[in-house]
Structure formats: structure tokens, C-alpha cells
Amino acid sequence: MSTTYLIFKFLHVAAVIVWLGGLLTVGVIEARTALSGDRGVMAHLVHVSAWHGPRVIGPAAFVTLVAGMAMLMVSPYGFGNAWVIWGLAALILSVGIGAELQRRAGLELEKRLEAGTRGDQRIGALHRRLARLNLLNVLVLASAVWVMVFKP
Numbered sequence: 538m539s540t541t542y543l544i545f546k547f548l549h550v551a552a553v554i555v556w557l558g559g560l561l562t563v564g565v566i567e568a569r570t571a572l573s574g575d576r577g578v579m580a581h582l583v584h585v586s587a588w589h590g591p592r593v594i595g596p597a598a599f600v601t602l603v604a605g606m607a608m609l610m611v612s613p614y615g616f617g618n619a620w621v622i623w624g625l626a627a628l629i630l631s632v633g634i635g636a637e638l639q640r641r642a643g644l645e646l647e648k649r650l651e652a653g654t655r656g657d658q659r660i661g662a663l664h665r666r667l668a669r670l671n672l673l674n675v676l677v678l679a680s681a682v683w684v685m686v687f688k689p
Contacts, residue, residue, distance in 0.1 A: 538612075545608035552600035557678045559594050560635070564671035571664040579664075580650035583643050590635060598632055620684045627681035634674045642666045 538546075563586050570582050605624065609616055646663040 542608055542611045545604045545611065549601055549604035549608055552597045552604060553682065556594055556597035556601055557675065559597065560671060560675050563589060564668065564675065568668050576650050580647060583647040583650065587643055590640060594635060598628060602628055620688045623684045624681050627677050631674050631677050634670055639667060639670045642670065
């Protein structure tokens with residue numbers, strides 16, 4: 538393999554580590570914080586997560602895409618392989634889940650937590666929705682990693 542290919546592969550894998558690791562870490566911390574019941578800590582964490590998404594997760598997804606495309610352009614692999622198509626589909630699905638569904642649920646949760654209304658049953662439902670969406674996002678990305686490694 539050429540040095541150029543290996544550099545792009547390194548950037549691609551490093552970006553996936555940041556992307557997937559970031560999602561997994563935030564999900565675990567949010568789930569643990571929700572169990573604490575401390576509304577102030579929960580509100581702060583949701584606020585930090587809203588910052589983290591577009592500044593860490595989003596750029597990592599972008600680097601993953603660009604490095605993966607560049608890697609394909611200098612390799613014997615083609616864009617028509619099933620594992621490449623699934624990788625692109627997983628990227629689009631993950632960005633949709635994170636940038637739309639998780640972001641919206643997080644914004645609603647942040648508003649409700651900051652309002653300070655006691656007994657708001659929607660807060661628990663929003664925490665559960667965020668946990669499910671995060672798990673789905675992690676599974677989508679993990680499936681893409683599996684497909685990239687095994688190339689079925």
C-alpha cells in the first residue's frame with residue numbers, strides 16, 4: 538500500500554475513534570447523570586453535549602468521510618463495493634440521528650431542566666429517548682466498523 542493511502546487510512550480510523558468514542562462516552566455519562574436525579578448537573582451536561590456535538594462529533598464525522606473518500610481514490614477499491622455503500626449509509630444515518638433527533642431531544646430536555654418544574658414526567662422520557670437514540674447511533678457506527686474490517 539502507498540504511503541498516501543496509509544496516511545488517509547490513519548486519519549479515517551483516528552476520526553472514527555473520536556466519533557464513536559465520543560458518542561459512547563457522552564451516552565454513558567448522560568445515562569449515569571440521569572440516574573443521579575441532580576437537575577443542575579443534568580442541565581449542564583445536556584448543555585455541554587450540545588457544544589460537543591458540532592465541535593467534536595461533527596468534525597470527526599466529516600474527517601471520517603473525507604479521509605475515507607480520499608483513501609478510496611488512491612486505492613484499488615471502488616466506490617461501488619457493498620461495504621463502501623454501507624459505510625456511507627451509516628454515516629448519513631448517524632449524522633441524521635445525532636444532528637437531528639438527538640439534538641432536538643437534547644434541546645427540549647435542556648429547556649425543561651432549566652425551567653425547574655418539579656414532577657415533569659417528560660424529563661425521564663427525554664432521557665430515555667436520548668439513551669435509545671445514542672445506543673442506536675453507536676450500533677449503526679459499530680456496524681460500519683464491522684463492515685469495514687470484514688468487507689463482506
